[in-house]
Amino acid sequence: MSLNAFDTHPLVLSGIVFKKSTGIYHVRSGERVVTCAISNRLRKVLIYPIADRSSIGHHRVVDIEDIHMVDPVAIGDEVVYTDAGEGSGLITEVRPRRTQLTRRAPGPKPLEQVIVANVDVVIPVVSGAQPKPRWGMIDRYLASAESCGVAAMVCVTKIDLLRKHQMDELMEVVEDYRRIGYAVLLTNSSTGDGIEALREKLTGKLSALVGMSGVGKTTLLNAVQPGLGLRVSAVNVMLDKGRHTTTNLEMFPLDGGGYIVDTPGMKTFGLWDTDMDDVGLLFPEIAPFVGQCKFGLDCQHQTEPGCAVKAAMERGEISGRRYRNYLSIRDQPTAELK
Ligand SMILES: Nc1nc2c(ncn2[C@@H]2O[C@H](COP(=O)(O)OP(=O)(O)O)[C@@H](O)[C@H]2O)c(=O)[nH]1
Numbered sequence: 001m002s003l004n005a006f007d008t009h010p011l012v013l014s015g016i017v018f019k020k021s022t023g024i025y026h027v028r029s030g031e032r033v034v035t036c037a038i039s040n041r042l043r044k045v046l047i048y049p050i051a052d053r054s055s056i057g058h059h060r061v062v063d064i065e066d067i068h069m070v071d072p073v074a075i076g077d078e079v080v081y082t083d084a085g086e087g088s089g090l091i092t093e094v095r096p097r098r099t100q101l102t103r104r105a106p107g108p109k110p111l112e113q114v115i116v117a118n119v120d121v122v123i124p125v126v127s128g129a130q131p132k133p134r135w136g137m138i139d140r141y142l143a144s145a146e147s148c149g150v151a152a153m154v155c156v157t158k159i160d161l162l163r164k165h166q167m168d169e170l171m172e173v174v175e176d177y178r179r180i181g182y183a184v185l186l187t188n189s190s191t192g193d194g195i196e197a198l199r200e201k202l203t204g205k206l207s208a209l210v211g212m213s214g215v216g217k218t219t220l221l222n223a224v225q226p227g228l229g230l231r232v233s234a235v236n237v238m239l240d241k242g243r244h245t246t247t248n249l250e251m252f253p254l255d256g257g258g259y260i261v262d263t264p265g266m267k268t269f270g271l272w273d274t275d276m277d278d279v280g281l282l283f284p285e286i287a288p289f290v291g292q293c294k295f296g297l298d299c300q301h302q303t304e305p306g307c308a309v310k311a312a313m314e315r316g317e318i319s320g321r322r323y324r325n326y327l328s329i330r331d332q333p334t335a336e337l338k
């Protein structure tokens, strides 16, 4: 990320979007913070003729389409802006993203919502109790991270609230995720158990906490980075409330280096632009069996004879829980949380 493009070209300024609310983007450029709007041009897709690039005028725009995106600029984006003086500016360009965590925005119209751009780690957060763990949602977040090509790890909170038998049940599920290859951290924000381990995982990266409201994401953030307190509670705005654009997100710098984003109140989490036939590929332990069934890629992995996925489940290589969540995501790509 180049934060001092000023050195090379006096007119091209660039920075990182670290905070946004309706129509306002806070961009950090070195030591400066600039409050930006975005140019109308960013809300359009300019369409150029692709045939015969040698013909005169091939660079002329032939059509303009509205973008199929909730917002062309996301937290974590590196942007180019023009300075309008007095700490304000206009974003004119979004630099190509290394990664992005996206979802299908809630609503009838298919729209993509980029939740965090250039994210290194997605951390689905689930509470061990109160509310009881919703592993189906965790599997949706994990599948989503896989579809975006972003690394993921799971964080289980409120470990202090578990009785012995609940802890045993939890550990079975935790071991299942670890076998698949996902790191799982167990935390207790009141005693600080697991917090140092989490802090280590976050260092030097841009991480995003995702999960249902009430699981303890904000508490976790406060435990990891004491002193954020006030600033964190100010982000308590629902991502799904009102219009799509009323999103209010911020990424917080960590003392040890890196940034963390707390994503508040997402009531739905739909995979964006994923062919439902490909969902098996988003489950690392199911992926090796896709295409290996008697009916090949036509197999629905339900009642067909010679199903390699079900055989792997019977051998214990795929858990029944993950298998059911896989079917549920495949058959209902956007889940509404109750
Ligand atoms: N007992 C216990 N309560 C916790 C823990 N972490 C969070 N909580 C409580 O769970 C509630 C929701 O936490 P919050 O951080 O606001 O959740 P968020 O909606 O995911 O950001 C609050 O009352 C917290 O005090 C924990 O590790 N143990």
Ligand SMILES: [Mg+2]
Pocket: 217, 218, 219, 236, 262, 264
């Ligand atoms: Mg919160």
Ligand SMILES: [Zn+2]
Pocket: 293, 299, 300, 301, 302, 304, 306, 307, 308, 309, 310
């Ligand atoms: Zn099958």
